[in-house]
Amino acid sequence: MLDKSHKHVSCATCQARKKSLFSANFDENLSHLEEHKSCSYFKKNQPLFIEGSFPRGVYCLNQGKVKVFARGDEGKEQIIHIAKEGEIIGFRAMFSGDMYKVSATALEDANICFISKDDFLDMIDTNPTLRNGIMRELSKELGDRAVFITNMAQKSVRERLAAALIILDDVYSGEQINLTREDLANFVGTATETLIRLLKDLKEEGVIDIHTRKLEIIDKDKLMKIAGGR
Amino acid sequence: MLDKSHKHVSCATCQARKKSLFSANFDENLSHLEEHKSCSYFKKNQPLFIEGSFPRGVYCLNQGKVKVFARGDEGKEQIIHIAKEGEIIGFRAMFSGDMYKVSATALEDANICFISKDDFLDMIDTNPTLRNGIMRELSKELGDRAVFITNMAQKSVRERLAAALIILDDVYSGEQINLTREDLANFVGTATETLIRLLKDLKEEGVIDIHTRKLEIIDKDKLMKIAGGR
DNA sequence: ATAAAAAAATGACATACATCATCTTTCGTT
DNA sequence: AACGAAAGATGATGTATGTCATTTTTTTAT
Numbered sequence A, B: 001m002l003d004k005s006h007k008h009v010s011c012a013t014c015q016a017r018k019k020s021l022f023s024a025n026f027d028e029n030l031s032h033l034e035e036h037k038s039c040s041y042f043k044k045n046q047p048l049f050i051e052g053s054f055p056r057g058v059y060c061l062n063q064g065k066v067k068v069f070a071r072g073d074e075g076k077e078q079i080i081h082i083a084k085e086g087e088i089i090g091f092r093a094m095f096s097g098d099m100y101k102v103s104a105t106a107l108e109d110a111n112i113c114f115i116s117k118d119d120f121l122d123m124i125d126t127n128p129t130l131r132n133g134i135m136r137e138l139s140k141e142l143g144d145r146a147v148f149i150t151n152m153a154q155k156s157v158r159e160r161l162a163a164a165l166i167i168l169d170d171v172y173s174g175e176q177i178n179l180t181r182e183d184l185a186n187f188v189g190t191a192t193e194t195l196i197r198l199l200k201d202l203k204e205e206g207v208i209d210i211h212t213r214k215l216e217i218i219d220k221d222k223l224m225k226i227a228g229g230r
Numbered sequence C: 001a002t003a004a005a006a007a008a009a010t011g012a013c014a015t016a017c018a019t020c021a022t023c024t025t026t027c028g029t030t
Numbered sequence D: 001a002a003c004g005a006a007a008g009a010t011g012a013t014g015t016a017t018g019t020c021a022t023t024t025t026t027t028t029a030t
Helices: A027-036 A092-096 A117-126 A128-154 A157-171 A181-188 A192-204 A220-227 B027-036 B092-096 B117-126 B128-154 B157-171 B181-188 B192-204 B220-227
Strands: A037-042 A047-049 A057-063 A066-071 A077-083 A103-106 A110-116 A208-211 A214-217 B037-042 B047-049 B057-063 B066-071 B077-083 B103-106 B110-116 B208-211 B214-217
Touching: A027 A037, A027 A110, A027 A117, A057 A117, A066 B128, A077 A128, A077 A157, A077 A181, A077 B128, A092 A117, A092 B128, A110 A117, A117 A128, A128 A157, A128 B066, A128 B077, A128 B092, A128 B128, A157 A181, A157 A192, A157 A214, A157 A220, A181 A192, A192 A208, B027 B037, B027 B110, B027 B117, B057 B117, B077 B128, B077 B157, B077 B181, B092 B117, B110 B117, B117 B128, B128 B157, B157 B181, B157 B192, B157 B214, B157 B220, B181 B192, B192 B208
Parallel strands: none
Antiparallel strands: A037 A110, A047 A103, A057 A110, A066 A077, A066 A103, A208 A214, B037 B110, B047 B103, B057 B110, B066 B077, B066 B103, B208 B214
């Protein structure tokens, strides 16, 4: 279980960091990062930042998943991304100069480090490797979202659900997917009831198994086939 | 009418440039840009680059609009963006290191300048202003796409059409919108037939006027209302 | 000017999905 | 352990939108 206090995580030993943008060629900057970051414990459902506010810094996920979502006109959430350990989130709005277009909320109890805007921009300016990493990340996400938009526009809900499960299987690194039906529906872009029915179908087809809230993927190949063409 | 030859456009006098990322604090770099760019004439429907290929450089639109689109599993186009004069396109994949996730095609006869990958990356490295502009642009687009995804997931086709027309009114800077019904449908994310019917509805409601292929916006306020809530 | 090709328009029809209402199960708190 | 609240599940119903087929209009090329 996670320590409930403000646990200070050392960047030097942080496992999550090694998979992050702070990984390569970063040894000489580690102490700087170490000094300027602060760690906090986020309870499940606690927001990191909220759409419409201005960014104060970036968040580095040490432990726990975070949903990144926008709200439609009726307030319904559309989950854009589910971030896992090692990811750095919230930097988009720091470069665009405008407010957050999305919100981020902890999906489970989490350990998250914070680096202030000034410190982060400083590091970007002085560290070309980090900067290139950020630019690569921005670009990669931009490509991902083009695909996301296309899937939204052209795939059926069933296909999108299959695609979402494949993505989530990776996010949860083989662990069982642990999301409320509502969050899953808001990721796929459908009504909760529809999602529940389609999950049941997939279960009956032997593609997944449902353990109450947790979803286990049984037949990934079939899932990919469903997600793919018609 | 546009000159059909390889017209060399001078960056110094290029009107489009002034609205572009190459605008601010760029005087001392103008000659460099001038030397390293090449101009070409693109015929309507001529591709600039194609999904799956690797980027060779960036394209700077001097005259003429360009559609940026992805293809779904069945090959159907999903238009992600319609670029107008002054925009620079195709740089995403240069930073991500991977292939284009989208294609770009001239929507009309166009004058487009090209800057090779090496030259462009060079400029990025040595010119912080340009670099920041690029980062701002990447970030802004990323935010736009979060909204795009949300609209796709939550709005009706009619609402999306209204939203698209508002965007296009800006792209065409008050000129009449000039797109095939199919392209418009592929931007809105719907079937061509559905789009045609909804356009007719809007016309009957006095919101737009249809001059064969060209669309004129009559009542923008009403359009915004339709695009907005329910 | 005319033919051929592409785009636009219209109608008929089928269905995937949203919505609303209700019920059951699970979870979190005291 | 027990209560209330949240999450999950199921059924009934309506409709927005996709699909297919055909016709009309516009554009392009010879």
